[in-house]
Amino acid sequence: MIAEFSARRVAGNIGALLSASVVARGLSAVTLILTARKLGPELFGPYAASLSVTRIAAVIFALGLDTWLLRSGGLDKARLQSRVTAALIIEVVVGVFWLLGVAAVVPWFNHDSFPTQIVVLCAASVLFEELVNSVASAFKAALKNGVTLLVLAGSQALLLAVTLLIIWRGGETAVLFLWGRVGATAVSALVGFVILHFLVGYRLQLSEIKRALRETRSFGASVALGNLSRQADVTIVATWLGKTAAGLYAPAITLTSTLFLVPSALYGVMLPILGQAYEKNVETVRQVSRWLLRGTLMLGGVSSLIMWFAAKPLVALLYGADYVVSGEILQILGLILVFRFVSFGVAAILAAVRWQAKRVWVQAIAVILNIGLNIAVVQRGGLTAVAWVYVFTELFLMVGYLFWVRRWQQTQTLSAPVP
Secondary structure, rough: OHHHHHHHHHHHHHHHHHHHHHHHHHHHHHHHHHHHHHHHHHHHHHHHHHOEEEEEEEEHHHHOHHHHHHHOOOOOOHHHHHHHHHHHHHHHHHHHHHHHHHHHHHHHHHOOOOOHHHHHHHHHHHHHHHHHHHHHHHHHHHHHHHHHHHHHHHHHHHHHHHHHHHHHHOOOOOOHHHHHHHHHHHHHHHHHHHHHHHOOOOOOHHHHHHHHHOOOHHHHHHHHHHHHHHHHHHHHHHHOHHHHHHHHHHHHHHHHHHHHHHHHHHHHHHHHHHHHHHOOOOHHHHHHHHHHHHHHHHHHHHHHHHHHHHHHHHHHHOOOOHHHHHHHHHHOOOOHHHHHHHHHHHHHHHHHHHOOOHHHHHHHHHHHHHHHHHHHHHHHHHHHHHHHHHHHHHHHHHHHHHHHHHHHHHHHHOOOOOO
């Protein structure tokens, strides 16, 4: 196995990125938990639903640029600078127009579950969050994951501090909490840009902007479909069952998403490394993929088992008596972990070997199934049925990804020279 894939190097980067993910996701979860406890299910519902729908729509300006940057691992400094600059310019320019568009269309929303001011503030915070994520992706691509920890954890720590200040001052409205969120994420994005300037640098090259717009289509489609599969259920619950139901379902989603941090960290490290190996030695990718799949299956199985027994007491401890239903939902959603672990590992392989478009087809079918089944069962089966649809969707994604990785491995076997 080539030097770039030494166990020490991979473990070191996974450890650094996992630390960043653990701290950032942990702080983010604490912020949402405190907000939910303070507002209660009825007031927290519109907050969570609006955040969900704006995150779905964010792909219009984010375009999958984060994943595109991750695939830039191994590039020389000048080319990496050009790609980072191109990605940030696109996100800022398109993002401003996107925010104006959200403000224009939001009056057509259901005002009970999606109040205009709350949706617009959520959209502004999501824009700044995406810029912070792009800065972090640039450091991931450069394998500077210690700095990634600083950027991601620092951003969430500032948001938590602002949230605590609002609670201490007696804030009791979702709008006030969202103004704090917008301010904290804006400051974090600005600081991230400054750090990126000194540690990586910027280099404007118009050809890279054109390249980004051309090459990110499949990544953008993948991100859009992924957001839909993760966020659509909250939006559907808010639309069909009301804001209080959304306020009960959202905490289970928050905790489930927090538990995705380990496979997400694995993906963030393995994609740039596998992408670099694909350019140099395809056999290395095949070797790494085998142990990657075995490891993710084992970790995911253990995580799902633990969550099945811990879900109800965990929600009772963190959210309180008003959110008992959320614990029952979390117990079901915990089953997703085994599928998500494997899916993240397989997704890194598909992106690295330039089979991202195959992944998009699987995601598209999964999203259609997810939305269709949710609409069909939400009023009859309630929150429990929606949770089981999420589990089924993740199982479908895992099987679909594994199918395409297996096909890629077969093509490599067929094309290998006969000794």
